[in-house]
Amino acid sequence: MKKYVRADGLVWVILGIGLCIGSIKLKLGDFRTPGPGFMPFLSGASLGIFGLILIFSTTFARLGEGEEAKNEKASVIWNWKKLINPFLTLLILFVYLLLLEPLGFISTTFICLLFLFKLSEPKKWLMPFILSVSTSIVSYFLFSVWLQCQFPRGLIKFW
Amino acid sequence: MSGFFENLLLGYHVAFSAANLLYCFVGVFIGTLIGVLPGIGPVGTISMLLPVTFGINPTSAIIMLAGIYYGAQYGGSTTSILVNIPGEVTSVVTCLDGYQMARQGRAGPALGIAAFGSFIAGTIGTIIVMFVAQPLSGVGIKFGPPEYFSLIILALTLLSYLAHGSMVKAIIMAILGVGLSQIGIDVVTGRVRFTFGIIDLEDGLGLAPVFMGLFGVGEVLANLEESLNIEVFKAKIKGLLPNLRDWMESIGAIIRGTFLGFFLGVLPGGGAIIATFVSYALEKKLSKHPEKFGTGVIEGVAGPESANNAASSGAFIPLFILGLPSNAITALLLGALIIHGVHPGPFLINKHPEIFWGTIMSMYIGNVMLLILNLPLIGLWVKVLKVPYKILFPILLLLCIIGAYSISNSKFDVFIMFFFGIIGYLFKKFDYEPAPLVMAFVLGPILENSMRQSLLISGGSMLIFLTKPISVSCLIIALFVLLSPILLPKSRRIRAKIS
Numbered sequence: 001m002k003k004y005v006r007a008d009g010l011v012w013v014i015l016g017i018g019l020c021i022g023s024i025k026l027k028l029g030d031f032r033t034p035g036p037g038f039m040p041f042l043s044g045a046s047l048g049i050f051g052l053i054l055i056f057s058t059t060f061a062r063l064g065e066g067e068e069a070k071n072e073k074a075s076v077i078w079n080w081k082k083l084i085n086p087f088l089t090l091l092i093l094f095v096y097l098l099l100l101e102p103l104g105f106i107s108t109t110f111i112c113l114l115f116l117f118k119l120s121e122p123k124k125w126l127m128p129f130i131l132s133v134s135t136s137i138v139s140y141f142l143f144s145v146w147l148q149c150q151f152p153r154g155l156i157k158f159w
Numbered sequence: 160m161s162g163f164f165e166n167l168l169l170g171y172h173v174a175f176s177a178a179n180l181l182y183c184f185v186g187v188f189i190g191t192l193i194g195v196l197p198g199i200g201p202v203g204t205i206s207m208l209l210p211v212t213f214g215i216n217p218t219s220a221i222i223m224l225a226g227i228y229y230g231a232q233y234g235g236s237t238t239s240i241l242v243n244i245p246g247e248v249t250s251v252v253t254c255l256d257g258y259q260m261a262r263q264g265r266a267g268p269a270l271g272i273a274a275f276g277s278f279i280a281g282t283i284g285t286i287i288v289m290f291v292a293q294p295l296s297g298v299g300i301k302f303g304p305p306e307y308f309s310l311i312i313l314a315l316t317l318l319s320y321l322a323h324g325s326m327v328k329a330i331i332m333a334i335l336g337v338g339l340s341q342i343g344i345d346v347v348t349g350r351v352r353f354t355f356g357i358i359d360l361e362d363g364l365g366l367a368p369v370f371m372g373l374f375g376v377g378e379v380l381a382n383l384e385e386s387l388n389i390e391v392f393k394a395k396i397k398g399l400l401p402n403l404r405d406w407m408e409s410i411g412a413i414i415r416g417t418f419l420g421f422f423l424g425v426l427p428g429g430g431a432i433i434a435t436f437v438s439y440a441l442e443k444k445l446s447k448h449p450e451k452f453g454t455g456v457i458e459g460v461a462g463p464e465s466a467n468n469a470a471s472s473g474a475f476i477p478l479f480i481l482g483l484p485s486n487a488i489t490a491l492l493l494g495a496l497i498i499h500g501v502h503p504g505p506f507l508i509n510k511h512p513e514i515f516w517g518t519i520m521s522m523y524i525g526n527v528m529l530l531i532l533n534l535p536l537i538g539l540w541v542k543v544l545k546v547p548y549k550i551l552f553p554i555l556l557l558l559c560i561i562g563a564y565s566i567s568n569s570k571f572d573v574f575i576m577f578f579f580g581i582i583g584y585l586f587k588k589f590d591y592e593p594a595p596l597v598m599a600f601v602l603g604p605i606l607e608n609s610m611r612q613s614l615l616i617s618g619g620s621m622l623i624f625l626t627k628p629i630s631v632s633c634l635i636i637a638l639f640v641l642l643s644p645i646l647l648p649k650s651r652r653i654r655a656k657i658s
Contacts, residue, residue: 037352047338083384131550135557
């Protein structure tokens with residue numbers, strides 16, 4: 001766990017430095033008339049300082065034997081098998097974003113829901129198909145027809 | 160006093176209009192639903208529904224969103240009692256005795272006392288808000304820019320102290336929230352900040368896509384790692400009305416939980432969670448049989464369940480009086496009001512009496528609706544518990560996408576939501592609590608403006624924050640809270656318990 005906390009502490013330090021540099025470019029002003037970069041500079045500096053505190057507090061924290069073992073166990077953050085579903089879901093969501101305008105709301109929603117439902121039923125097609133068709137139709141009538149939300153029509157213009 | 164009754168009458172008219180009754184019902188229904196369903200909380204739901212409220216008037220929007228907030232406190236207890244999984248963090252303590260009661264065949268009285276306790280606490284809490292809000296708005300007027308600045312610092316420090324896990328990480332989240340709020344055009348100088356040439360970012364990051372990403376998409380992605388085959392309590396639920404003995408044992412706990420919860424709910428920093436723990440500890444301390452706590456004692460359900468509902472009423476005091484949220488959910492309500500062009504603060508009650516009094520009156524009605532929803536209809540919620548997550552998660556994601564897209568019919572908002580979904584997922588993996596980020600993101604612009612105004616007033620002297628009594632008191636308390644885990648070992652233990 002320690003090395004992960006140190007690594008994300010480093011991310012905050014780098015982000016803090018980046019914010020400070022960006023703020024200086026924006027002009028800090030002075031205490032009498034703070035400029036647009038004044039507050040972001042304070043945020044960046046604080047972020048960097050607390051990032052350093054995170055790194056040092058982890059590096060120099062004294063742990064008992066039991067705690068050390070517990071921490072080592074907790075360090076298994078990345079169980080690659082467990083990451084498959086979140087990764088595939090994200091992939092489907094980004095495909096949804098790409099297809100939304102060319103294909104339209106109802107077609108894209110159907111395709112993406114089909115694959116999302118299939119994530120949990122990899123061997124079956126019928127149930128994911130029924131669920132995705134019904135969810136797409138209900139969401140279309142609820143949001144587009146009833147609540148008048150404007151969605152891209154895409155290929156199927158008559159919807 | 161006549162003005163008070165006039166306002167009450169106004170609130171009555173607003174809350175009892177057909178449209179607002181419907182919005183109130185929708186709010187408390189959704190609140191109970193998401194309270195029952197593990198894996199989605201009121202923060203995520205309010206974020207998802209924010210865009211839906213854009214088309215309705217601010218009073219109706221707040222009535223519905225507030226209904227989700229206090230409705231979730233009712234629903235959260237159902238899963239705690241029946242499945243031993245808290246639907247909400249504020250129902251964690253209810254698991255201890257509620258689930259044991261269910262195992263002993265007393266699920267009915269446990270659910271009943273949770274609903275009645277919540278109803279009594281919610282109603283008393285609403286009455287207190289009604290009586291103290293107007294006099295307190297006079298105190299709110301005394302708050303100038305330095306006081307606002309220091310109070311926000313105190314609120315963010317307290318929230319970081321009470322957050323789950325490492326306090327340093329929680330503070331980092333708060334600072335990041337302030338940083339994110341500064342993206343876009345600076346309102347004072349007109350300079351564009353940190354947009355990297357992206358025109359869509361010039362208006363700043365939208366509240367709804369950011370929160371939907373962090374709490375909606377992020378939560379779903381994190382849940383997808385786990386198997387969510389929850390074993391539902393299978394026995395029939397009978398005898399929902401607690402008997403006389405149950406009432407005798409619980410009534411003291413309900414009253415104490417109500418006042419304790421209300422007081423802690425007013426304090427900045429997520430009072431409802433700590434209120435449930437303090438209420439449980441208090442009941443255990445006052446009990447003649449403390450050793451039985453954890454084995455199915457009804458006071459262990461009645462006290463914390465009353466405390467979390469009273470705390471959700473108390474949280475409306477700082478929101479309506481000072482325009483300062485006390486937790487992530489009220490931060491979202493503040494965001495919703497700002498989006499509708501309403502700026503809460505000491506003048507809200509006079510400028511927009513329909514919003515304040517309408518919401519207060521709707522809370523009475525909402526509590527009655529919740530009692531009906533949670534007692535005679537308990538069977539419905541038990542059925543809802545059986546909906547598998549594999550069916551639920553695609554629908555949640557679809558709701559997030561529709562919500563984000565419909566804000567401005569732009570794919571950019573959906574992209575921002577996905578981006579913050581990944582960030583929210585990573586926060587979960589690395590044990591970062593996003594609640595301080597939410598609050599800081601909403602309060603960031605107020606913090607920056609009050610600091611600028613304070614420095615302008617003082618001619619550039621930072622001493623202005625130390626010469627105003629309210630301001631210096633807030634800063635001293637914030638410093639004490641910040642240093643307490645280092646200086647006081649007992650404080651470390653309190654934080655560990657909260658975590």
